[in-house]
Amino acid sequence: MRILLTGGAGFIGSHIALLLLERGYDVLILDSFVNSSFNVINRIKTYLDNKDLKYNLKIIKGDIRDKRTVDNIFFESLKESKPIETVLHLAGLKSVSDSVTNPLHYWDVNVGGTLNLLLTMNEYECHSLVFSSSATIYGLSDSIPMSENHNISPINPYGKTKVAIENMFDDLYKSNKNLWKICSLRYFNPVGAHPSGLIGEDPIGIPNNLFPFITQVAIGRRTVLNVYGDNWETRDGSGVRDYIHIIDLAQGHLASIDYLNSNESCLEFINLGSGKGYSVFQIISQFELSTGCQIPFDIQSRRDGDVGVCYADISKAKKLLGWAPKKSLEEICLDGWNWQIKNPNGYT
Ligand code: NAD
Numbered sequence: 001m002r003i004l005l006t007g008g009a010g011f012i013g014s015h016i017a018l019l020l021l022e023r024g025y026d027v028l029i030l031d032s033f034v035n036s037s038f039n040v041i042n043r044i045k046t047y048l049d050n051k052d053l054k055y056n057l058k059i060i061k062g063d064i065r066d067k068r069t070v071d072n073i074f075f076e077s078l079k080e081s082k083p084i085e086t087v088l089h090l091a092g093l094k095s096v097s098d099s100v101t102n103p104l105h106y107w108d109v110n111v112g113g114t115l116n117l118l119l120t121m122n123e124y125e126c127h128s129l130v131f132s133s134s135a136t137i138y139g140l141s142d143s144i145p146m147s148e149n150h151n152i153s154p155i156n157p158y159g160k161t162k163v164a165i166e167n168m169f170d171d172l173y174k175s176n177k178n179l180w181k182i183c184s185l186r187y188f189n190p191v192g193a194h195p196s197g198l199i200g201e202d203p204i205g206i207p208n209n210l211f212p213f214i215t216q217v218a219i220g221r222r223t224v225l226n227v228y229g230d231n232w233e234t235r236d237g238s239g240v241r242d243y244i245h246i247i248d249l250a251q252g253h254l255a256s257i258d259y260l261n262s263n264e265s266c267l268e269f270i271n272l273g274s275g276k277g278y279s280v281f282q283i284i285s286q287f288e289l290s291t292g293c294q295i296p297f298d299i300q301s302r303r304d305g306d307v308g309v310c311y312a313d314i315s316k317a318k319k320l321l322g323w324a325p326k327k328s329l330e331e332i333c334l335d336g337w338n339w340q341i342k343n344p345n346g347y348t
């Protein structure tokens, strides 16, 4: 079965690609490489070659907004009598701060890119889609853990583009209830790396997110971690989030493909998280305990746009997809550290 994986060279996409190929899917990656390195592809191949696995992987360097590129992918697949059966759509921009500075670019890539993809899928009668949405679409926490029914009220342009895309799915699905099969997966905080240490998260510049910042402090690329607030209404005063091992998150996509394959038509919005909340101080302690590294930190004031507590109710994913995260916080720390130690400067 041929799968089109957009954004397949990125942090999340590369882990999904590896699992798909291990499971025997024929995978086409479309990526512009604006936020990823071609080395990722070599690493995926190395991993599979080392395991003596035969695989079908093709890379197309191109932009999701480019009609001709996307059209050509579907056309060529049809010509080879290997039509694309499902699309996993991850290509997009994800920095909250960039989206505030440059909102039109975010609307163009995220919303425009998705629209282009959906139009082409429709033309080629491919109606099966898994999409990368985000927990950032939820408004201030009115109930914890957050279920899919939590109020939707994003506070930044990035989050608004994800909501617009979900609304597009809603209109599309309602236009013909027997046609589309869509899972929109709302990720919480994907972290860690593949246990091989061959692929992992390689943020460009100073990491915005907690986990890669910690591993970069541990390896000596940064001197100190800034902790944004110790006066939240949480047990130890630091912010609480839902950290999910990247492999568990990737497995959630495989489960979604199975779910789509076993359904006539559907539109489901599904949280993917660990279902557990850990504070910044708990993450630091666990990382220090698991790795033996010391993480010096300074307390700073709260970061703009932050909330105190955010973690997922994952009962829908468990019930619908038959999926549940398996990896512990300790495995997250060990695998994240293994990746950082083997690749002190990321892919370069
Ligand atoms: P990433 O930046 O590592 O991966 C995105 C990939 O898309 C990159 O390889 C990039 O080069 C590619 N890309 C960007 N614009 C493109 C375009 N116009 N055409 C083709 N390719 C393009 O990010 P990630 O962390 O792997 O995130 C993947 C998806 O998951 C994104 O849509 C993101 O919004 C979503 N998401 C991520 C997180 C997270 O914490 N990482 C959380 C929630 C949702």
Ligand code: UD1
Binding pocket: 096, 097, 134, 135, 136, 188, 189, 208, 209, 210, 211, 213, 225, 226, 227, 228, 229, 238, 239, 240, 241, 280, 303, 304, 305, 306, 310
């Ligand atoms: C952030 C984004 C969110 C995005 C998510 C995943 C903001 C406001 N939110 O969420 O939109 O979907 O990443 O990419 O940017 N922290 C520190 N020091 C740091 C970094 C973070 O103390 O250097 C704290 C934060 O205040 C928070 C926790 O660590 O309490 C996790 O932060 P982060 O990893 O950025 O994730 P989110 O805040 O969940």
